[in-house]
Amino acid sequence: MTQSPDARNRSSFIAEKLMHFLVRYGLMIVIAFLFFGLILLISGEDPIQSYRDIFTSTLGSSYGFSEVVVAMSPMLLTALAVALPSRLGLINVGVEGQLYMGACFSTWGALAFSNSPSWILLPLMIVLGMIGGALWAFIPGYLRALGLVNETITTLLLNSVAPMIVSFFVFGFWHSPMDTNKTPNFSPSARLPKFFDTRIDLSLVIGLALLVLFWFLMRYTRWGLEMRAIGGNPLAARRNGIPVKTYLIAVMCIGGAIAGLAGMTQVSGYYGVLLVNFSRGIGYMGFLISWLAGGSPLGILLTSFVISIIFSGGNLLQLTRDLPYAVINVLLAFTLFVVLARPSFLINRKEA
Amino acid sequence: MPKLLPPESHPTLMISMREISKTFPGVVANDRIDLDIYRAEIHALLGENGAGKSTLMKILYGFYRADSGRIFLDGQSLSIQSPHDARLAQIGMVFQDFTLIPAFSVAENIALFLPDLGAVLDIKDVNLRIEQLSARYNLKVNPHAMVSELSIGEQQKVEILKLLLSDARLLILDEPTRVLAPHEVDALFQVLDGLRKDGLAIILITHKINEVMECSDRITVLRRGRVVGTVPQPDASESMLVEMMFEKKLSDVEVSRSVIRKGALQPLLKLHGVYTRSEGLGVNLVDIDLEVCPGEIVGVAGVSGNGQKELGDVVLGMIKCLKGTKNLFGKGVTHHSIQRMRKSGISYIPENPLTMAAAPFMTVLENMAVTKTWRYARQGGLRMDWQAVMTDIENTMKRMGFSLPWYVPARSLSGGNLQRMIIVRELTHDPRLIIASYLTRGLDVQSTIAAHSALIQARENGAGVLLISESLEELFKLSDRLIVLYAGRIVGRFRPKETDSYEIGHLMTGTKVQHDTKS
Ligand SMILES: Nc1ncnc2c1ncn2[C@@H]1O[C@H](COP(=O)(O)OP(=O)(O)OP(=O)(O)O)[C@@H](O)[C@H]1O
Ligand SMILES: [Mg+2]
Numbered sequence: 001m002t003q004s005p006d007a008r009n010r011s012s013f014i015a016e017k018l019m020h021f022l023v024r025y026g027l028m029i030v031i032a033f034l035f036f037g038l039i040l041l042i043s044g045e046d047p048i049q050s051y052r053d054i055f056t057s058t059l060g061s062s063y064g065f066s067e068v069v070v071a072m073s074p075m076l077l078t079a080l081a082v083a084l085p086s087r088l089g090l091i092n093v094g095v096e097g098q099l100y101m102g103a104c105f106s107t108w109g110a111l112a113f114s115n116s117p118s119w120i121l122l123p124l125m126i127v128l129g130m131i132g133g134a135l136w137a138f139i140p141g142y143l144r145a146l147g148l149v150n151e152t153i154t155t156l157l158l159n160s161v162a163p164m165i166v167s168f169f170v171f172g173f174w175h176s177p178m179d180t181n182k183t184p185n186f187s188p189s190a191r192l193p194k195f196f197d198t199r200i201d202l203s204l205v206i207g208l209a210l211l212v213l214f215w216f217l218m219r220y221t222r223w224g225l226e227m228r229a230i231g232g233n234p235l236a237a238r239r240n241g242i243p244v245k246t247y248l249i250a251v252m253c254i255g256g257a258i259a260g261l262a263g264m265t266q267v268s269g270y271y272g273v274l275l276v277n278f279s280r281g282i283g284y285m286g287f288l289i290s291w292l293a294g295g296s297p298l299g300i301l302l303t304s305f306v307i308s309i310i311f312s313g314g315n316l317l318q319l320t321r322d323l324p325y326a327v328i329n330v331l332l333a334f335t336l337f338v339v340l341a342r343p344s345f346l347i348n349r350k351e352a
Numbered sequence: 353m354p355k356l357l358p359p360e361s362h363p364t365l366m367i368s369m370r371e372i373s374k375t376f377p378g379v380v381a382n383d384r385i386d387l388d389i390y391r392a393e394i395h396a397l398l399g400e401n402g403a404g405k406s407t408l409m410k411i412l413y414g415f416y417r418a419d420s421g422r423i424f425l426d427g428q429s430l431s432i433q434s435p436h437d438a439r440l441a442q443i444g445m446v447f448q449d450f451t452l453i454p455a456f457s458v459a460e461n462i463a464l465f466l467p468d469l470g471a472v473l474d475i476k477d478v479n480l481r482i483e484q485l486s487a488r489y490n491l492k493v494n495p496h497a498m499v500s501e502l503s504i505g506e507q508q509k510v511e512i513l514k515l516l517l518s519d520a521r522l523l524i525l526d527e528p529t530r531v532l533a534p535h536e537v538d539a540l541f542q543v544l545d546g547l548r549k550d551g552l553a554i555i556l557i558t559h560k561i562n563e564v565m566e567c568s569d570r571i572t573v574l575r576r577g578r579v580v581g582t583v584p585q586p587d588a589s590e591s592m593l594v595e596m597m598f599e600k601k602l603s604d605v606e607v608s609r610s611v612i613r614k615g616a617l618q619p620l621l622k623l624h625g626v627y628t629r630s631e632g633l634g635v636n637l638v639d640i641d642l643e644v645c646p647g648e649i650v651g652v653a654g655v656s657g658n659g660q661k662e663l664g665d666v667v668l669g670m671i672k673c674l675k676g677t678k679n680l681f682g683k684g685v686t687h688h689s690i691q692r693m694r695k696s697g698i699s700y701i702p703e704n705p706l707t708m709a710a711a712p713f714m715t716v717l718e719n720m721a722v723t724k725t726w727r728y729a730r731q732g733g734l735r736m737d738w739q740a741v742m743t744d745i746e747n748t749m750k751r752m753g754f755s756l757p758w759y760v761p762a763r764s765l766s767g768g769n770l771q772r773m774i775i776v777r778e779l780t781h782d783p784r785l786i787i788a789s790y791l792t793r794g795l796d797v798q799s800t801i802a803a804h805s806a807l808i809q810a811r812e813n814g815a816g817v818l819l820i821s822e823s824l825e826e827l828f829k830l831s832d833r834l835i836v837l838y839a840g841r842i843v844g845r846f847r848p849k850e851t852d853s854y855e856i857g858h859l860m861t862g863t864k865v866q867h868d869t870k871s
Contacts, residue, residue, distance in 0.1 A: 222725045222733035229722045232711030239670055239708060240723045241694035 021299070029306060032335040039330055043323065053320065054313030064312065066198035070270070071308040073200070076207030077262035078286025079304060080214060081133075083295040085255040087218065087231045088247060094140060094155025095259040096283025097162035098133035102260025103267045104166045105132030107183060107274040110190035110267070111174060118189035125190065125264055133260020134253040136162060141252025145245040151252065159283070167276045174274070182275045192269035203265035208301075210258065215297040227251065259283065288336065307332070364391040365427070366553050367412070367443075367522060372421035374407055376764065378757060381407040383577040384421070389522065394544055394554045396564040399574035400597055400796040401768025405557050406448070408574070409524045412555075413445040414438040444520030446511045448527055448767055448794075449706075454500035458482070458493055458510050465514045478517075485516055489546045490539075503657065505536035512543065522553045527767065529558055530793055533655050533822050541567045559768070559796045561590045573597055598798050618682045619643040620785050620816040621667065626676035628666050635659040635840040637666060640676070642835065642842070644785065644816040649807065651831030651848075652820040655860050656790075659840040660820045661703060664787045667818065668700050669693050680785070694723060697784035701791060703820075705774045712763035719762050720745050720777050727781075748780040751809075752802040767794040779806055786810060789820040804830060824853045838862050 037047035058064045078095045085092045106129035113121055140154035176184035192201040218224040230237040230244055238244045262282070267274045289307060293299025314328030367389040374382040381404045389395055397405045410416045412423065414432040423430050425441055432438050438445070452461050463478045482495045491509045499507060508528060515523055529537045544554055544567060558564060564571055564585075571588055573580040573596040580596045594602055621644040628637040637659050644650050654660055665671045667678070669690045678686045680696060694700075702708035710719050721728050721741045728737045742758065749755060754772045756765070765773060771794045778786065788807065792800040807817055807830065821827050827834060828848050836844035836859040844851075844859045 220735055222729040222736055225718060225722065225736060226725055228714060228718070229711045232713050233707070236707070236709050236711060237722070238690060239665075239668065239700060239702060241691040242722065242725070243689065243691055 021296075025299075025302065029335065032331065032337075035334045036331045039327070043327075045323070050317060053316060054309070057316045058309045058312050063198070066196070066200055068305070068308045068312050069204060070199045070201075071311050072304045073204040073207050074262045074266055074270070074282050075285055075289055075304040075307065076211060076300060077203070077258055077265065078283050079289040079293065079300045080207070080210055080286075081255045081259035081262065081283075082287045082290035083293070083297075083300060084214060084258065085251050086290060086295045087227050088251050089231050089234065090141075090144070090248065090252055090255075091152045092137070092140075092155055092252065092255050093152055093287060094137065094158050094256070094283075095262075095286050096279060096281065097155070097159040098136045098256040098259035099263035099266070099279055099283045100162035100166050101132035101136040102129035102257075102263030103132075103274060103278070104162075104169060104263075105129055105260065106264040107174065107267055108169075110186045111183065114187040114190060116189065118191075121189050122192065122268070125268055126261060129260040129264030130257035131260070133256040133258070133263065135256070137252045137256020137259070138249065141249040141256075144252070145248040163277060163279075166274070170274060170276050182273050184273070186268065186272045190268060191272050192265060194269075199270070201265070201269035203262075203269050206261070206265065211297040211301060259286075262286075288332075292336070307335075310335070365389075366391045366425065368424040368427075369408070369412065370422050370424065372408065372411060372418045372423075374404075374411060374416060374418050378760070380577050382411070382418070385574070385577070385579055387572060387579070388582075389553050389555060390570075391521075391553055392548050392551045393569040394548055394556055394567055396568035396571045397555060397557045397574065398559075398561070398564060398571060398593060398597055401772065401794075401799055402766045403574040403597075404577040405574055406526055406766060409445060409526060409555065409557065412438070413443060413524060415445075439518060439520070442519055442521040443524070444515030444518065444522070445524040446508070446515065446526065446528060448530065450507050450511055452499045452507055452510060454498070456499060457495065458497055458499060458502075458513075459495040461499055461510060462495075462514045462517055465518055481517055482513060485513060489516070489543050491543055504531045505533065505539070508532070508536075508540070509543075516547075521551075522555070523547070524555045524557075526557045527559070527794060528556065529560060529563060530767075531656070534824070537563065559794070559800075561593050561797065564588075564593065565590060575599070594797060597796070602798055602801060604801060617646050619645045619679075620681060621818070622679040623667070624677045624679070626666060626678065627674040628662055628671050629674050630662055630671070635662055637662050637840045640666075640842060644818055646784075646814045646816055647811055648832045649811055649817040649819055649830050651827035651834045652818060652837055653824060653827050653834055653856050653860055654820075654822070654837035656703070656822055658837045658860075660789060660837060662840070663837065664700060664702060664789050664818070664820060667785075667787055668698060695726070697782075699778035699783035699786045701774055701778050701786070701788045703789040703793070705770045706763075709774045710762045710770065713761050715759050715761055716756050716765070716773055717741060717758040719773060720780075723777060724781065744780050745776060748776050752776065752779075752799075752806050754799065754802065768796055768799060771795055772799060775803055775806070779810065782813060783810070783815060785816045785818070787818045787820070790822065791819065792823075792826065824856060828853065836860055 033051070037051070040047040040050050056064070058068050078099065081095045081098065082092050106125035109125045109128045110121065113124065116124075136158060137155070139158065140151040143149045143154055144151040170183060171180055174183045176182060192203060194201045218228065226237070226242045227247065229240065229242055230247055234244055266278060266282070271278060285307065289300060289303045293303045310328060310331055314331070317323050317327065365388060369385060369387040372382050372385040373380070385404075385408055387408070397409070399405050407416060411418045412432070414434045414437050417433065423432055430441055432441065453464075456464070459475055459478045459482060462482060463475065466478070479495045486492055491513055493502070493506055493509050493513065499510065502510065512523065528540060532540065544556070547554060556568060565588065568585050570582055570584050571593065572582040573593060575597060591601065621642070623640050623642040626637060626640040630636055635658060640663070642650070652660060652663065662671060666673060669688055673686050677684060680693070680698070685693065706712060711722065717738060721736065721738075725736070728741050729735075730737050752775075754776060756769060756773055756776070762770060762773065775791070786807070791803055791807070795803060807819070811817055819827065819830060831848055834846045834848055834851070834856070835842050836856055838859060839862065844856070846856070
């Protein structure tokens with residue numbers, strides 16, 4: 001009765017799963033765009049023309065494409081900051097706050113050691129950013145490990161505190177002589193290197209490398225195995241001798257560190273200055289992406305790419321078609337709705 | 353494919369399954385199975401672990417869809433696509449794990465299941481119907497009680513009531529006796545007898561052949577997804593059924609009495625004055641003094657829910673000692689982490705493998721490694737040596753005569769195979785102390801013997817065993833010493849020769865409570 005399926009069987013199973021995954025997400029995106037087309041029609045626009053505009057402005061030119069990649073880079077990191085703890089069953093809604101703390105810590109480094117060469121300053125800022133994010137995630141992680149408070153609530157609460165701390169430092173100490181709501185521009189040595197004359201910076205490489213690392217960690221290593229065991233059944237994992245509490249705290253902190261790193265790359269790469277309220281919700285977007293992608297590394301890459309297209313294209317629609325920016329949120333909401341509703345005909349129903 | 357003819361009509365024939373096949377990736381679970389069920393019969397379904405019994409019944413209940421084959425009701429072809437269809441055809445099933453909602457009362461749970469549930473709940477009417485039915489079949493439960501307060505046996509009564517109230521005429525019970533205490537088994541069989549007299553058909557899956565002989569009318573044996581044969585109970589004998597199930601005769605284990613040189617060796621495990629505080633509905637352990645020596649099996653008797661789970665958990669370190677001390681190999685380990693305890697050679701087979709020991713969505717192979725990740729990690733943890741895991745586990749499996757697929761998720765294993773998985777995992781690497789709770793739950797006769805002899809083997813190699821069980825037969829057969837747990841206290845200590853099941857039974861149920869056990 002019990003023969004193990006042979007290796008070929010296994011690899012074809014994986015191929016089947018991948019196909020299934022691609023078809024499912026592809027179809028979902030098509031459905032979302034159909035819905036959105038309706039909205040465009042109602043507001044008196046030509047949907048086909050609008051989509052063509054979106055396409056040409058994003059994927060149709062190398063500049064457009066580079067802007068999509070620029071928008072995508074921090075989302076890779078914020079999505080990862082959600083996906084990693086989610087493997088343990090932790091719901092990290094606090095990426096936004098962790099990102100602000102990371103930005104805050106690394107800005108301190110950038111301002112205090114602005115004369116150092118970049119090979120010292122950048123690593124220092126990265127470490128500082130990660131420490132800031134990790135500290136902000138440690139609090140919820142620790143409370144959760146003690147069994148006191150659920151991390152969902154604490155991370156969410158801390159989100160509203162972090163921007164205040166940033167404002168406090170910026171308004172109080174760091175602001176530039178001209179503006180009160182931002183620091184002076186960072187010195188060139190505190191800026192992440194950029195590629196090919198575009199705004200794409202090192203954060204893309206960091207994000208992609210971390211995604212690969214994440215995949216390797218979960219798939220091959222001892223820690224990945226233990227994390228999956230905890231995510232699958234925390235009580236059994238404890239009985240099986242896995243130090244669940246340590247993992248809860250450590251993984252939450254690592255998630256926070258990645259979010260802090262995202263904050264660092266935003267101030268050091270994208271802006272080159274710390275603005276209060278700079279994030280525009282990339283932290284929350286990471287949460288969305290991670291859940292849409294089911295926490296899988298490839299899924300995160302694809303989903304953030306699509307969402308970045310929607311964002312960049314939305315900017316364009318706003319400019320050329322005179323549509324309100326809120327329309328983009330409608331499209332995003334549709335995508336989310338379709339994915340979460342998981343239309344039943346897309347799901348293979350062998351099990352039923 | 354042969355044409356599927358409707359079965360010959362017979363006045364009391366109810367359900368016929370014809371040529372039912374079902375494959376899962378890599379496994380043929382059901383292979384052209386024919387099964388007839390008559391009205392007013394108790395039909396027992398027997399077969400080794402993984403034979404395909406649960407799968408067949410889930411097909412009949414509409415939970416799985418067969419790859420091929422047909423089902424007839426009263427000679428008419430019947431299409432069962434979902435449990436809803438099955439219930440329309442008056443077929444009901446009680447699964448191995450119950451599906452009641454703990455926070456609801458008995459009446460509410462039953463009302464939720466009724467086909468004619470109106471928009472406004474008429475709980476009074478439901479209560480009345482529950483009372484009528486429970487009086488008729490001696491299925492006494494308080495309709496107002498919360499399900500979370502009920503014992504396993506009572507919950508099972510609720511499950512059966514639920515089906516009866518929704519007008520089921522065929523009841524499928526998947527290993528109903530697995531978690532029941534002996535006296536609850538007798539009560540269940542009386543209920544089933546009453547139902548049979550009223551013309552209901554009952555399909556009963558069990559691994560205990562004496563139960564089959566006691567209460568069934570006809571017996572169908574499955575092996576490797578096929579029907580070996582169907583025999584009327586009067587024509588059957590225990591040895592014949594065993595032979596049908598395994599294609600061979602089985603001989604029980606030889607239990608040698610071990611010679612413990614007490615005093616010469618220090619105890620492996622020593623609990624002294626241990627108290628615990630449980631969360632929720634658990635039991636508190638009170639003043640537990642317990643020793644387990646090398647080469648000794650200490651049996652723990654008791655009705656489940658009297659502190660067995662807590663005892664295992666406190667030894668492992670899952671729950672803290674509130675007071676008292678815990679010694680392992682002569683060293684104080686009261687506050688050691690579970691990981692440390694496991695590294696020093698403790699194994700734990702908890703009472704419910706799926707919820708307490710396994711990660712359901714991980715593969716069998718991965719589940720085999722999770723208790724010993726430190727042992728199989730290579731390059732500081734960057735890689736796991738799966739080959740080494742397989743080698744080690746295969747050794748144990750060969751010794752016990754088990755075989756399991758490596759790459760299927762644990763969740764898809766049959767009930768008995770899941771238990772085998774945990775047993776194999778926990779007995780690999782020669783543990784020095786084994787805590788085994790309800791070791792043979794869900795195992796077929798052959799695997800039960802294999803598990804018992806593995807325990808005895810471990811004892812002969814000098815391991816200590818804490819054997820927690822509800823089966824007095826098992827305890828008397830294997831234990832060198834016996835303790836009885838009641839309401840979280842040890843209320844009796846015996847050598848098996850000095851006592852009998854009558855005395856232990858009384859202590860277990862608290863009917864002859866000694867002065868020091870009143871709390
Ligand atoms: N959902 C599933 N996915 C894959 N394989 C399955 C699934 N359900 C059952 N199987 C396989 O089908 C075979 C038969 O399983 P089944 O549960 O019917 O056995 P069983 O006779 O009930 O055994 P037991 O006495 O151990 O409960 C087993 O090998 C099992 O691994
Ligand atoms: Mg079964």
